[in-house]
Amino acid sequence: MTVMYEFCHSSHFSVLLSIITQLWAVFYLVVLPVLLLAAIGYALQRFAGLEMNTLKRLNFYFVIPALIYYSLVTSDVSAREAIIVVGFSLALLVCLSFVSYLVLRLRKVPPDQLSAGMMTVIFYNSGNFGLPVQDLAFGPLDMGAWAMSRQVFVVITQNFANFTYGVLLAASGKKDRHWKENLLHIAKFPPIYALAAALMTLGIRRLLGDAEPMVRSALEPIWRVIVYIKDAFLAIALCTLGAQLALVRKGHNNYPVKLTVILRLLAAPLLGLGLIYLFGISGYLAQMLLIASCSPTAVNAMLICLEFDNHPDFAARTVFYSTVLSPLTVTIVIFVAQSGLLPGFMPGGG
Secondary structure (H helix, E strand, C coil), X not given: CHHHHHHHCXXXXXXXHHHHHHHHHHHHHHHHHXXXXXXXXXXXXXXXXXXXXXXXXXXXXXXXXXXXXXXXXXXXXXXXXXXXXXXXXXXXXXXXHHHHHHHHHHCCCCHHHHHHHHHHHHCECCCCCHHHHHXXXXXXXXXXXXXXXXXXXXXXXHHHHHCCHHHHHHHHCCCCCCHHHHHHHHHHCHHHHHHHHHHHXXXXXXXXXXXXXXXXXXXXXXXXXXXXXXXXXXXXXXXXHHHHHHCXXXXXXXXXXXXXXXXXXXXXXXXXXXXXXXXXXXXXXXXXXXXXXXXXXXXXXXXXXXXXXXXXXXXXXXXXXHHHHHHHHHHHHHHHHCCCCCCCCECCEX
């Protein structure tokens, strides 16, 4: 009894209790709503029979462009920090591309599954998962808004890569497709034009100067429409994920889901940690970037695979299992990020 009493009042017990509390908080506040929305899509598909092509186009032509546009034009991050975040995100993407390709080839994954497997590792849920996780991790320091404003640039980088590099990867799964046809698909994707429109808006805003508030007020109805559409992204995207999971046939394909989940949840943050030291990133920004790297597979990866009929079941399973298991790995990464192991860390500060 004495030994148990001393353990329960030791610092080790406090650390363990803190980890368990964080694990539960991440699951209950972030992951559970994601799973519930996917479950609704699953149930609707099983009992009502949703039309997947319609859902797919709602994502690509409606809610995703609005999300990209809104995220960029509402950001207030300095140019230096934006460059660091985007540079880190691109470097991580390149490293994950190389590592996932190498590992999948060594494991003799069939060539037609290779690009889908790579996409589930490279593209992660930086938006509807990553943003609330950053808010949760930095909330106790009253820096949730600060972290999310930097995370937005991870979202933008990931979305841009999704609809350029990701499209090329997904289309490459079809050997009969010509490279010009793949580029044509990229040119037709609305998210690319949403990104261009956002950059034009930022440029026009600077040119307007003092007249900017007046123009903004005149365009308020249009802005409200964009906000309403952006707010629908989470529900529509996760409903699509659940509907796709409902169509997965058990044992239909022997996909290396365990391998891709391990690469996404464990290898990605380890690579992120290495890049933080390599680039000399420190302080709160280092913490935020490490946490950003550990999100589960992006729903967009599944949506693009669905668009190109490139093993969407494979991508859907990886999205599902990586999301379910992410509370454990995300909690560990948050703990590491805030434990003093990163460059420039100070107790109670960055």
